[in-house]
Amino acid sequence: MRVRSALSIITFTLIAALAGPAFAEGDAAKGEKVFRKCKACHAVEEGKNKVGPSLFNIVGRTPGTVEDFRYSKAMEAFGADGHVWDEETLASFLEKPKDLVDDTKMAFVGLKKPEDRADVIAYLKQFSE
Numbered sequence: 001m002r003v004r005s006a007l008s009i010i011t012f013t014l015i016a017a018l019a020g021p022a023f024a025e026g027d028a029a030k031g032e033k034v035f036r037k038c039k040a041c042h043a044v045e046e047g048k049n050k051v052g053p054s055l056f057n058i059v060g061r062t063p064g065t066v067e068d069f070r071y072s073k074a075m076e077a078f079g080a081d082g083h084v085w086d087e088e089t090l091a092s093f094l095e096k097p098k099d100l101v102d103d104t105k106m107a108f109v110g111l112k113k114p115e116d117r118a119d120v121i122a123y124l125k126q127f128s129e
């Protein structure tokens with residue numbers, strides 16, 4: 001019994017350690033640095049659109065719905081399909097924008113590192129309700 005419970009603790013710890021990074025909350029302070037890659041095109045201030053739409057309140061929002069921003073048809077369709085910018089959808093878009101929304105006009109290669117994606121999402125969350 002004792003050996004078994006010790007083993008299950010070890011197994012649990014191992015699983016938690018392995019699963020950790022995938023579920024880890026991002027670090028908003030690091031995310032602010034990652035956001036430098038987005039700043040040429042995006043602001044986090046409400047209503048401030050640049051080449052890309054304002055990312056104010058992006059987490060939880062329907063894609064393609066910032067007023068006065070001219071989105072691609074692809075992005076509008078993506079929102080109309082019922083998608084929501086939750087953490088999972090954002091992470092997938094930021095990894096390779098064109099893989100998720102194939103005709104998006106966001107000309108950005110993507111963030112390769114999972115930590116960078118988690119961190120920048122944590123940063124954006126600060127400007128979301």
Ligand code: HEC
Pocket residue numbers: 034035037038039040041042051052053055058062063064065066070071072073074075076085090094103104105106107108111120
């Ligand atoms: C070269 C300019 C450019 C860069 C760099 C860029 N974006 Fe974008 N982004 C855009 C454009 C343009 C759109 C609108 C896409 C469309 O309509 O298809 C967009 C759309 C988005 C959307 C969807 C917004 C909405 O209202 O639905 C998110 C989220 C986003 N970008 C996040 C980011 C993040 C985070 C980064 C940095 C890691 C980044 N973008 C880098 C230009 C850029």
